[in-house]
Amino acid sequence: MIPLSTDEISEAVLKLPSLPHIVLELFRVLDDEDVDVNLLSQKISHDQALSAKVLGLANSSFYGMQSKVGSIAYAVSVLGFSSIRALVTASAVVQIFSGKDSSELTHAQLWKHAIATALAARALAKSMGENEDQAFIAGLLHNIGRQVLIDYDPLRYREVLSWSSIHDAELSIAETAVLGLDHKAVGRAALARWKFPSSIVETLNSDPSDLLRIYPRTAAIIAVADAIAYGLDLEGSSDGQVPTLSQHQWEQLGLNDEILMEVFSMTERSFNEVCAILKTP
Numbered sequence: 001m002i003p004l005s006t007d008e009i010s011e012a013v014l015k016l017p018s019l020p021h022i023v024l025e026l027f028r029v030l031d032d033e034d035v036d037v038n039l040l041s042q043k044i045s046h047d048q049a050l051s052a053k054v055l056g057l058a059n060s061s062f063y064g065m066q067s068k069v070g071s072i073a074y075a076v077s078v079l080g081f082s083s084i085r086a087l088v089t090a091s092a093v094v095q096i097f098s099g100k101d102s103s104e105l106t107h108a109q110l111w112k113h114a115i116a117t118a119l120a121a122r123a124l125a126k127s128m129g130e131n132e133d134q135a136f137i138a139g140l141l142h143n144i145g146r147q148v149l150i151d152y153d154p155l156r157y158r159e160v161l162s163w164s165s166i167h168d169a170e171l172s173i174a175e176t177a178v179l180g181l182d183h184k185a186v187g188r189a190a191l192a193r194w195k196f197p198s199s200i201v202e203t204l205n206s207d208p209s210d211l212l213r214i215y216p217r218t219a220a221i222i223a224v225a226d227a228i229a230y231g232l233d234l235e236g237s238s239d240g241q242v243p244t245l246s247q248h249q250w251e252q253l254g255l256n257d258e259i260l261m262e263v264f265s266m267t268e269r270s271f272n273e274v275c276a277i278l279k280t281p
Contacts, residue, residue, distance in 0.1 A: 003180025012152035013189045022047045023092040041073040056277040086133040112235030121225035123266040145187030220252040
């Protein structure tokens, strides 16, 4: 199999649709520290589907609110700008790939794994006092390049799956062997095209040593969350092999059995509900 060329990677990324206008507007508004909550609420209300997801998440066990959230303005005030950014990101990117499929590795399975990773990352971040919403976004997007590769050339990605099965190898290793690069390189290009913050784009660095040096906690959190998601197998895929973790990643997080059991519980408890809210394909 001939590896992907730079031109092919560029073509795959350029074929991606733009993020919806409302999402770009919300990104711009959310970057304004003095943003008017009423203005933000109005912008969200212009998109009925997004409004439903914001209210759904605000009233879900994911946040555990004691009283019902009935308006967008109240949802924004109780969830906070960071959480709204995470929800907007999740709903927009999931929607782009909705309705697409591949016979061997479905987008539904990929997104369910991504959501499980995002939930585990958020739970890990919470236990460590890190930014929960940034961990959620990074976990959700950690495999976005795989979505792009499958869309661009399903036949070539089937060769990746075949190589992985024959050699009993992780998909990232199979991607490099067959395509000449792994999905993280494509993911970085996709997120850069969509103008995601560099703090998110750079977490998809393929070199673990660089990743740990630049974003040490985020890198370790996502790596462990990914392994947890594969281990729990909430998406019901037969293709997932639990990725190898370095001793350094485990030591960085200082995890113990009690923390891990709580992360497992929180991830499983919220999984189906968050998938339903985001209308995972």
